[in-house]
Amino acid sequence: MDEKKNALEALxxxxxxxxxxxxxxxxxxxxxxxxxPQRVLRNIFQLFHDMVRSSVVRGEDEYPDDPExxxxxxxxxxxxxxxxxxxxxxVDRLFxxxxxxxxxxxxxxxxxxxxxxxxxxxxxGKSTFMNNLLRAFEKYTDTKDGQxxxxxxxxxxxxxxxxxxxxxxxxxxxxxxxxxxDHPLLIIPKHYRVDFLAELLSxxxxxxKEMSAKMAEFRYRISHEKEYEWVFREEACTICKSLFWxxxxxxxSIERVLSMIKVRTYQFDRRLGEGISVFNPxxxxxxxxxxxxxxxxxxxxxxFGANLVKYVFSPHAKTNNGxxxxxxxxxxxxxRLLDLHNVISEGVHKVGVDGIEERINSLVFVLMNPxxxxxxxxxxxxxxxxxMEYKNVSYVMEVGTEVKVYYSIFGRPxxxxxxxxxxENFAKIIISSRMNADCKSLKDWxxxxxxxxxxxxxxxxxxxxxxxxxxxxxWLLEEDRRKFTAQVRRKLVVEAENEGQSGFSGRESxxxxxxxxxxxxxxxxxxxxxxxxxxxKHRIGKERRDRIPANFIDSLVGLYDYxxxxxxxxxxxxxxxxxxxKDILNYLCAINYDPxxxxxxxxxxxxxxxxxxxxxxxxxxxxxxxxxDSDALSFARDVQRRYIELLAQDRDREIIETELxxxxxxxxxxxxxEKVLQPFVKNDNFxxxxxxxxxxxxxTFDTRLKEHVSYMIKNLVEKFHxxxxxxxxxxxxxxxxxxxxxxx
Numbered sequence: 131m132d133e134k135k136n137a138l139e140a141l142x143x144x145x146x147x148x149x150x151x152x153x154x155x156x157x158x159x160x161x162x163x164x165x166x167p168q169r170v171l172r173n174i175f176q177l178f179h180d181m182v183r184s185s186v187v188r189g190e191d192e193y194p195d196d197p198e199x200x201x202x203x204x205x206x207x208x209x210x211x212x213x214x215x216x217x218x219x220x221v222d223r224l225f226x227x228x229x230x231x232x233x234x235x236x237x238x239x240x241x242x243x244x245x246x247x248x249x250x251x252x253x254x255g256k257s258t259f260m261n262n263l264l265r266a267f268e269k270y271t272d273t274k275d276g277q278x279x280x281x282x283x284x285x286x287x288x289x290x291x292x293x294x295x296x297x298x299x300x301x302x303x304x305x306x307x308x309x310x311x312d313h314p315l316l317i318i319p320k321h322y323r324v325d326f327l328a329e330l331l332s333x334x335x336x337x338x339k340e341m342s343a344k345m346a347e348f349r350y351r352i353s354h355e356k357e358y359e360w361v362f363r364e365e366a367c368t369i370c371k372s373l374f375w376x377x378x379x380x381x382x383s384i385e386r387v388l389s390m391i392k393v394r395t396y397q398f399d400r401r402l403g404e405g406i407s408v409f410n411p412x413x414x415x416x417x418x419x420x421x422x423x424x425x426x427x428x429x430x431x432x433x434f435g436a437n438l439v440k441y442v443f444s445p446h447a448k449t450n451n452g453x454x455x456x457x458x459x460x461x462x463x464x465x466r467l468l469d470l471h472n473v474i475s476e477g478v479h480k481v482g483v484d485g486i487e488e489r490i491n492s493l494v495f496v497l498m499n500p501x502x503x504x505x506x507x508x509x510x511x512x513x514x515x516x517x518m519e520y521k522n523v524s525y526v527m528e529v530g531t532e533v534k535v536y537y538s539i540f541g542r543p544x545x546x547x548x549x550x551x552x553x554e555n556f557a558k559i560i561i562s563s564r565m566n567a568d569c570k571s572l573k574d575w576x577x578x579x580x581x582x583x584x585x586x587x588x589x590x591x592x593x594x595x596x597x598x599x600x601x602x603x604x605w606l607l608e609e610d611r612r613k614f615t616a617q618v619r620r621k622l623v624v625e626a627e628n629e630g631q632s633g634f635s636g637r638e639s640x641x642x643x644x645x646x647x648x649x650x651x652x653x654x655x656x657x658x659x660x661x662x663x664x665x666x667k668h669r670i671g672k673e674r675r676d677r678i679p680a681n682f683i684d685s686l687v688g689l690y691d692y693x694x695x696x697x698x699x700x701x702x703x704x705x706x707x708x709x710x711x712k713d714i715l716n717y718l719c720a721i722n723y724d725p726x727x728x729x730x731x732x733x734x735x736x737x738x739x740x741x742x743x744x745x746x747x748x749x750x751x752x753x754x755x756x757x758x759d760s761d762a763l764s765f766a767r768d769v770q771r772r773y774i775e776l777l778a779q780d781r782d783r784e785i786i787e788t789e790l791x792x793x794x795x796x797x798x799x800x801x802x803x804e805k806v807l808q809p810f811v812k813n814d815n816f817x818x819x820x821x822x823x824x825x826x827x828x829x830t831f832d833t834r835l836k837e838h839v840s841y842m843i844k845n846l847v848e849k850f851h852x853x854x855x856x857x858x859x860x861x862x863x864x865x866x867x868x869x870x871x872x873x874x
Contacts, residue, residue: 152395159279159314159393164330167348170279173313173360174451174493175236177278181270182233185209186226192600198616202623204600205230211262214269219258220535222528224598224626232521236493237357243517245474245494249503250523253635256497257457259523264400264408264453271398271405278451280311280396281370289390290380290433304429309421309443310367310450310488311405314393317366317374324362327352360491367447368486372439373430380434398452405452407445411461419445420482444481446473446490454492459502467505470494471514500631524630525564525639528599532557535636536643544647548657549856549863551693555686556643556662562591563677564633569594571621576610584692584873587685597622633677642670656859659690660867694860695807695869701845701857702838703806710802711786712736714794717748718785721770725763733785752794754801769794807870810838820861824854 154162163170172180189204205226211219221229232246250256270276283306318326331349333342352358365371377387398405422442430439446454454470456463473479479488496518506515526532533553536544545553572579572590579590585605586592596603602614634642649669650661663683666675712734719731720740727740738744746762753765772790785791810816815831819839822828828836846857864870 154279154393156314156317156388156391156393160330163315167331167345167352169275169277171313171315171352171358171361172278173491174278174453176357177271177276178267178453178493179233179236181267181276182210182230184270184275185266186230188230193602198614198619200616200619200623202227202600202619210266211259215262215265217258217262218538219255219262220526220531220538221259222526222531222598223600224527224623224630225524227623228521228627232519243474243477244519245470245496245514245517247496247498247518247520248523249498249500249520251525251631251635252499253637254523254525254630255636256523260408260455260457260495260497264406264455267453268398268400268406271396278396279314279393280451281308281314281317281366282306282392282394283308283370283373283390284392285373285377285390285433287429287433289386304426304433306369306373306426306430306441308367308370309447310369310490311396311447311452312366312370313451314391315361316364317370317391319374320362320365327361364491365489367443367450367489369439369441369443376434376439396451403445403448405449406455407449407452408455408457409463409466410457411459411463413462415462415465421445421447440482440484440486442482442486444479444488446479446492447488449492450490452492453495455495455497457497459496459498459505464505467496468514471517474514474517522627522631524627525561525633525636527561527564527595527626527630529554529557529561529595530599532561532639535640539640540644540647544651546853547647547651549659549860550851551690552657552659552662555659555690556646558592558595558686559662559666559678559683560634560639560642561595562633562679562682564630565591565594565679566625566629567679569622569625571618571625574621575613575618581607583685583688585689587679587682587689589679589682591679591682592686592689594622594626598626634674638674642674645669656856658859658863659687660863663687691867691869692873695864695873696803697846697850698842698861698864699803699806701849702810702842703803704841710795710798713748713751714791714798715785717745717752717794718769718773718791720744720748721766721773751801752797754797754804807864811865811868811870817862817865820858820865823858 159170185207186209187206189206191199191201191203193199202223204223205221207221207226207229211221248256248259271278283304285304285306287302287304315323315327328349331345331352333345337345352361366374374387377390378384381387396405400406400408420442421444427441430441431437456466456470459467473490473492474494477489477491479490480486481488506518526535536553536557567589569590572594576590576593579586579593580588582593582605585603593603597619602611606614646662646665646669649665650657663686666678666683715733716731716736716738719729719733720738723729723740725740725742725745728737729740730737742759742762745766746757746759749757749762749765755761757765769790776788776790815835816839819828819831819835820843822831823839823843828839831839842861843854843857846852846860847854852860
């Protein structure tokens with residue numbers, strides 16, 4: 131029994147600590163306002179903005195020194211849409227940047243007369259997005275940082291005489307809630323509010339210096355910034371306004387009136403429809419309702435006289451200074467959308483037969499499929515259309531985000547079944563189906579995309595995917611890198627907002643990935659790029675295959691093959707840096723002399739015999755091309771010209787620290803790597819050694835061959851994040867697939 135009693139007592143203490151609403155006198159509320167005006171003086175738009183700002187973590191700019199940056203950075207929205215959610219919603223960089231920009235605009239007063247429409251195709255996750263957003267908002271408003279406040283009244287009957295002049299016998303406190311959740315400051319009559327706030331937020335001599343500075347800053351903001359216009363423009367609801375003046379007329383004392391005003395935290399509760407009202411298409415459309423409370427109305431009539439204070443309101447009042455959501459414009463939600471027209475445009479709703487004006491100021495969200503726009507056109511509601519602020523909710527357009535979706539459904543260990551980048555390439559094929567074939571901004575930027583055929587597809591899908599992920603590919607030529615200006619980037623991002631409206635939906639993508647895993651995930655070998663290409667080419671129906679851009683899979687395989695070939699070459703190649711350095715410095719000496727001369731290099735101390743053969747050999751190492759005599763001499767003259775210009779500009783600078791030396795060194799190394807596989811690709815012993823690496827049989831191979839294979843496997847693991855099994859398999863993929871010959 132003691133355990134039961136202790137459990138109940140602990141529950142009581144915990145619930146009362148967390149759930150009991152704070153109730154303040156009006157005087158205490160004003161003190162709170164003075165001490166923390168920025169937190170207290172917020173309407174729903176500012177509150178929602180602060181919720182998002184506190185939940186979203188802005189990432190660092192990957193290119194901080196880039197003067198053409200447009201701030202297209204990664205925003206971590208997991209607190210809003212993933213953490214603690216039953217159905218996580220993963221946002222890509224494009225959507226996150228759109229959403230954050232939209233929320234930033236909510237602080238402005240001009241946004242208060244708009245519907246915020248999130249438009250997207252079936253299966254893009256609109257409902258999940260909205261449900262998670264509302265849940266995050268409810269959680270935020272349960273914290274101190276997320277508190278907002280509302281009026282309620284405690285009317286003391288003992289303050290009034292009965293009709294015959296006698297004080298009421300057995301007086302009671304009448305509690306009157308404000309159904310419109312008015313902000314307490316609005317009870318101050320509008321034409322007195324400017325002077326009242328100026329006095330409330332004034333300085334005092336004993337105020338700390340830091341607090342004085344913050345107060346001065348906020349006084350400026352509230353006087354000049356549009357987000358605070360509501361403080362001076364809006365009025366209390368008709369119920370609170372009538373109560374205020376009726377009490378004043380009865381009591382002839384503002385102080386006594388204000389003593390009956392209490393302030394409590396505004397509790398947002400979607401299930402009760404308080405502060406958040408969400409309507410699905412199947413929710414029955416109610417006829418116009420005039421709500422009231424008979425008991426409260428009778429008590430008010432006894433004090434003030436019949437109908438002097440009318441306690442009537444509409445269901446819209448419950449979401450005044452709150453959030454109103456329509457989930458798809460179908461069924462009964464068509465009528466609700468049209469009903470919102472006056473509420474949005476004028477901020478006014480008529481209540482009851484007397485036509486009482488109820489002021490409504492809600493944050494309105496609408497979810498809409500593309501075909502739902504027909505409702506607005508059919509009803510000739512062009513003025514309503516102008517009130518709609520559209521933002522697209524697209525299918526995922528970022529590879530990393532698509533992979534996160536797979537992890538959330540199938541678990542993180544899924545990645546261990548794939549060779550590196552193969553899982554990402556599965557996602558790229560899915561995303562390619564969602565992209566527009568024609569991209570004007572890309573064509574204006576790069577006229578001939580075919581020059582990147584080793585790195586990109588002919589339509590630039592892969593390049594755009596990189597950019598949508600915030601990456602500027604290293605393989606871009608310098609001329610195109612220079613042309614990648616802020617204006618070009620903005621155009622690409624803006625044009626991307628119209629993508630992701632067709633292709634494989636989120637549901638289809640998950641279904642296909644699950645099917646692919648069941649086919650290929652149970653093998654002893656890791657999943658390869660050949661498995662992925664084979665699935666999309668031969669294992670899905672024609673209707674689905676036709677959604678994948680023509681030749682995209684072949685281009686993707688080509689890029690993958692080129693990349694893994696480069697990795698294997700890099701892993702296999704080890705070079706003598708000291709010798710390459712000496713070769714480059716001797717060449718920079720030789721180009722200043724005629725063939726047939728002998729010269730001593732001041733950098734190395736070596737005596738260099740300047741011959742055409744030497745210039746041809748070094749020229750081919752640096753350029754990667756076979757050279758004729760004339761080509762070698764011409765190339766040497768070009769390098770000499772740059773060398774002379776370099777010396778003229780800065781004689782004191784070390785030659786090995788210059789861009790010219792670095793360029794020659796990197797080219798030399800790169801072209802040496804190109805030929806590193808040639809001794810091995812047709813060597814059966816090499817293939818067998820790779821296959822048997824890690825076994826006793828590996829020790830039977832030649833010492834030099836074992837050194838090469840061991841060095842290569844080690845580098846693939848350490849530099850390119852393969853497992854030992856993955857390193858062996860990718861080598862065999864390169865050898866058996868004759869990848870080196872493909873790019874010879």
